[in-house]
Amino acid sequence: MKVKETTAVFYERSPDVSRRLRNTAVTAKVSTGRKRSIDTNGGSEAGSKEKTANAVRTHRKRQVKEIVNNEKSQGLKIIPLGGLEKIGMNITAIEYDDTIVVIDCGLSFPEDEMLGIDFIIPDVTYLKDNIDKVKGFVITHGHEDHIGALPYILKEVNVPVYATKLTLAIIESKLKEHDLIKGTKRKVVKYGQSINLGCIRIEFIRTNHSIADSAALAIYTPAGVIFHTGDFKIDFTPVFGTPIDLQRIGEIGKKGVLALMCDSTNAERPGYTMSEKTVGKTFDSIFADHSKQRIIVATFASNVDRVQQIINSAVKYGRKVVIEGRSMVNIVTTASELGYINIPDNILIDIEQMKNYTDDQIVLITTGSQGETMAALSRMAASIHKKVFIKPGDVVILSSTPIPGNEKSVSRVINELSMKGAKVIYQDTHVSGHACQEEIKLIYALTKPKYAIPVHGEYRHLIRHAEIAELMGVPKENIFLLESGDVLTITEDKAEVTDKVTAEGILVDGLGVGDVGNIVLRDRQLLSENGLIIVVMTLERGSNQVVAGPDIVSRGFVYVRESENLIEEARDVVEKALDKCLSKSTTDWNKMKTEIKDSLSDYIWKKTKRTPMILPIIMEV
C-alpha cells in the first residue's frame, strides 16, 4: 500500500519517472521469472504454485520499493529563495528527500523607486508548500541581511532556529519585539559542534567577519558535503576570539566537498582584506592628533569589535564614552552581557552627564554612518538631535564605507557636518568584513569543490567570483550563477537547474506585509512625480443635472493660488465634458468619469506638459 502511494506521487510529479518505473517492473518480472525457475528446481515439492506466486509478489514488491526509494532520492536540491542579484535577503533551502534545512533568513532594503517601503522579506511559498520537510533555520551570523526577516517568516514557517551564541542573542531581541520568543524553539550551537536535522547534518565552523560569532557551515547530505562560507574574511589578528578555523576547513576539503557556496561581496577586489586591528591603530593616531577636541565616531551598531577598539582608544587617551542611538545601545548591551566586548568600569557615561565633562574628555559612539535619515549622526548633522549639537572643532570619524546606494546620503551628512565647522575623517577608518580575491582563492584551495555556487553579491560580483573559481580549477560547466528561485539539482553524475520556484521579495510597509504590490507602487511613483488633481461634483439623481461643482482640488501639481486661470479653465473643460455626456444621454458614471479624465488630461498636458493623476469623484443627491 505504502509503495503504491509513493508511486502515485511520483507519477503525478514526473511521467518520466513513472515510465522508468514501468520499465523496471518489466525487469522485475523477468528476473523473478528466472528466480522462480531456481526456486522450483531447488525446492522439494517445489510445485506449490501458490507459494511461488507469493514469493514472486513479495520479491517484486521489494524490488519496486527499492526502485521507488532510489527514485525518491531525486538528488540534492539547492534553492536560493533570495540573496542573489543584489546584496541582502539571504535565504537558501537545502533539500534532500524529506529534509529541508534553511540557511539564513535575511531582509533587504528597498530600491529608490520603491516609495514608502521599509524593507523587503523573502517569499517562502516553497517552504510553506513543503512545511513537513522543513526542519529548521540555520543562521550564519547576526547581520540584518541574514536574520532580519526571521520575525516575519517564523510566523508562517515555525521551525527551530540554530545559531551561535551572539547571533542567537541578537535574534532573540528581535523575537521579543515581535512577541515570538515563547513560540520559537532556539538552540545555541558552538563552533565545531554539529546538529542533525532529518537526513542532513550541519557543522558550525569559526570564521571572521564584521560581527563576532560568524560561522561557516559544513552541510553533510547523503549526496555529499556542501560548504557554505557565510559572510567571511580571513583575519589572523581579530580583535575578539581567534582566526577563522582554516585547519578544519582543510580537513573537510580533504574528505571531499561536493559544492562550495562562497561569499562574493569583494570578489572584484584583488589581494587580502586588512585585519580589523589596523583600524584600531588609525583610531589611536586620530585620538593622539586631536587631544583637545570632542570626538564623535559613527559606525555600524553590529560591529562590536569596532566599538571595542574605539573604547580601547578612549581608555588609552583618558576619555569617557557615550553610546548613542537605539540599535547601538541594544547591541553593545547584549555583547557586553555575553562577554563579547570588554568595557572597563567607569568608562561609560550617560548622555545627560556629558555636560559635566570638557570636550577633550569625551568620545561619542553613534549610529548613522550610512547617512540613515533617522539615525543619531544624521540628526546631529541636521541640528535636530535633542542632546548633541555639532560645533566648530568637533572631530567626526565615519568608521564605515557607504553600502552601495547610500553614497548620496553619506555625502549629505558629511557636507552638513562640515558646514557646522566639524572636521570629518573617513580615510583608513574602516576595513571590510568580506574576503578579497586571494582569500576566496584560499577557500577554494582548501575545499577543492566539485561544484562552485558563488553567493552573496550583485551579479557583477558573482561573475568575478566565477572567474576565480575557474582559475582555481573548477570546470566552467560546474560553476553555477544561480538566480533566486532556481532549483539546482545535484545527482550522482550531474548538476543542473531543474526548476524555478517563487522567490520575489515581499514588500513591507509599516504593519502591512505584502499588501503593497506593483499597482500601488506605480500609483505612488505617479503621485510623487506628477501630483494629483481631484475633480468633485454633485449630480441630481435621475436627471444627472449638476447640482454642485465641479470643484478642482490639487496636490503636488501646481500651487493653486498662483494658477487661478489654469484651474478656472480646467473647470470649464470638465463642464464641457459633462455637457457632452449629457447630450449623448450617457448616464453611466464610469463612462462620465473616463470622459472627464481624458479631456482634462489632454488640456493639462497642452498647457503644462505634465501628467498628474486625475481622480474624478461624482456624488449623487
Ligand SMILES: [Zn+2]
Ligand atoms: Zn551579508
Ligand SMILES: [Zn+2]
Ligand atoms: Zn554579514
